[in-house]
Amino acid sequence: GGAQAPLLQADGVSIQFGGLKALTDFSLTIRQGDLLGLIGPNGAGKSTAFNVLTGVYQPTRGDVHVGGQRVNGLKPHQINHLGLARTFQNIRLFRALTALDNVKVACRAQGALHPHVLGVGAKMKNALGNYRDWWRALLLTPGFQAEERELTRQAEHLLEVMGLSHRRDEEARNLPYGEQRRLEIARALGTKPKVLLLDEPAAGMNTREKADLMVLIRKLRDDFQLGVLVIEHDMKLVMGICEHITVLDHGETIARGAPAQVRSDRKVIEAYLGD
Numbered sequence: 001g002g003a004q005a006p007l008l009q010a011d012g013v014s015i016q017f018g019g020l021k022a023l024t025d026f027s028l029t030i031r032q033g034d035l036l037g038l039i040g041p042n043g044a045g046k047s048t049a050f051n052v053l054t055g056v057y058q059p060t061r062g063d064v065h066v067g068g069q070r071v072n073g074l075k076p077h078q079i080n081h082l083g084l085a086r087t088f089q090n091i092r093l094f095r096a097l098t099a100l101d102n103v104k105v106a107c108r109a110q111g112a113l114h115p116h117v118l119g120v121g122a123k124m125k126n127a128l129g130n131y132r133d134w135w136r137a138l139l140l141t142p143g144f145q146a147e148e149r150e151l152t153r154q155a156e157h158l159l160e161v162m163g164l165s166h167r168r169d170e171e172a173r174n175l176p177y178g179e180q181r182r183l184e185i186a187r188a189l190g191t192k193p194k195v196l197l198l199d200e201p202a203a204g205m206n207t208r209e210k211a212d213l214m215v216l217i218r219k220l221r222d223d224f225q226l227g228v229l230v231i232e233h234d235m236k237l238v239m240g241i242c243e244h245i246t247v248l249d250h251g252e253t254i255a256r257g258a259p260a261q262v263r264s265d266r267k268v269i270e271a272y273l274g275d
Ligand code: ADP
Pocket: 017, 020, 022, 040, 041, 042, 043, 044, 045, 046, 047, 048, 049
């Protein structure tokens, strides 16, 4: 793929679990600046679509490309390195780590630890011949400390962006639910993605928190120059911010287009009435 390749492209992706067709012939293109919605009743296949796009599941058919590169068969962390980050419908944080450390882990996973620093540490390890001394020497290496400071600075910035600075040193498990959801987004941003997939980011929030989050998501799209795909069960919420919406029902794409178009689609209305 060349410079014009979409950030993310799914072509005719299908997956079955036993006899259940969880996702059938799913196609989607995300470019920088896109803010797309993925909606549908419970069990429609929305989270499954994310799991296939991010390498958690392998599609039975179809292709996924990230930045022009085919990613079928790659592991989730490899796809993450190519610029795709996601949050989970069921929050997955390091519950006993602080908010700051949750984000730092993500920043570090993106290779912030410079090879030069590791090289210096390895030389010292040979000289010292003992792992504990090696680790101590690594901590004392100026480059390592600079690296740690940089990781901390990046993580603090992301906490600030997500309105979580006041929670910096609190364990993730002690944060109110809505803040845990925002911390998950901070952590996803820590991997420096080009595309961000958010699985029901507003679930469990009150009306005010939901509205604020939608505004924030649009700001993230602009400030981090992302392409964003949001799963949201609440049709009204997602229609408020997304320019383009894909509607799933029983794994099938039953409608796609601008919010006004999708809202008045007969198949969409029927799918939601039966929900
Ligand atoms: P949604 O996120 O739209 O609510 P899901 O993608 O979670 O729906 O689920 C779609 C369908 O696939 C559901 O019927 C669900 O039970 C099924 N499903 C999802 N993951 C698995 C799995 N790992 N094994 C078996 N069935 C699954």
